[in-house]
Amino acid sequence: MFQPDFFSLEEQVAPAVPKERRRPLDLPAILERLTAMCERPRYSFMVLNLIAQASAKTGSAGPYVREGDQxxxxxxxxxxxxxPVAQRDPxxxxxxxxxxxxxxxxxxLPTDREAADRLVQSEVRRRIRLSGRTNVSRAVSELVRAGFVRRHYQGYRVDHQNRGAQRQAVYTVTEEAMQALHATR
Structure with a gap:
């Protein structure tokens, strides 16, 4: 398998959306491309919006996002x-x-009902977080393939296209996608 970020957007988008059907990028065009290229387009759209929100000031989200003082x-x-999207999921x-x-x-399991519920919910949240990391990575890979996000890894020693060596992901929403998302606000 190849890492899609190494290939041009034209090579990646061409098979999914014929050139004559492509239009200037706006929200409907983003949704159309996501539907054509993603396994879960709604989830990928939510991830794209969150990355755009986190990258609003600098253009890139990561390797860390400030949440309060953390x-x-x-x-x-x-x-x-x-x-929260998974709250009602069976x-x-x-x-x-x-x-x-x-x-x-x-x-x-503690005998105290409230303590038991807190412990169960804590473990459920941990498990959902682990599987959620995989889902987020998959969605970002689809966004990279669709041409809406660029990804690299930053950290120990040097920035690199491949993960490993204590590197953390950095996601950058393309200028075209960012303009299309902001045009709707």
Missing amino acids: HIPVRDWLCEALV RRLAITDKVREELKAKHA
Whole structure:
């Protein structure tokens, strides 16, 4: 498999959206391209909007986003911002039941009902955060492929296109996508 950021936007978008059907980028064009190129276009659109919000001042989101007095890695920030979307998801309810059963089996569930609920919800949130990081990464890869985001990794020693060596992701919304998103506000 190849890393899509190494190839031109023309090569990436061409198979999905024929050149004669492309129009200047506006919100409907963003949605059309996401629908053509993404497995989960609505989720990818939410991620794109959050990245645009986080990158509004500098043009890039990451490697850390300031949340109050804390600096949170951008993927974790995106994941936390998207947690409310999973509140009513049946899978979340199934995870809650599974966690409760696992804690009961280990005899790690407190007898106090409120403390037990807090412990279960904490573990559920941790598990959702882990799977959410994967979902965010997948959505960003689709946004890169669609030509709306550029990604690189920043950190220990030098910036690089590939992750590893204690590098953190940095996402930059393309100027064209940023203008299209801001035109709707």
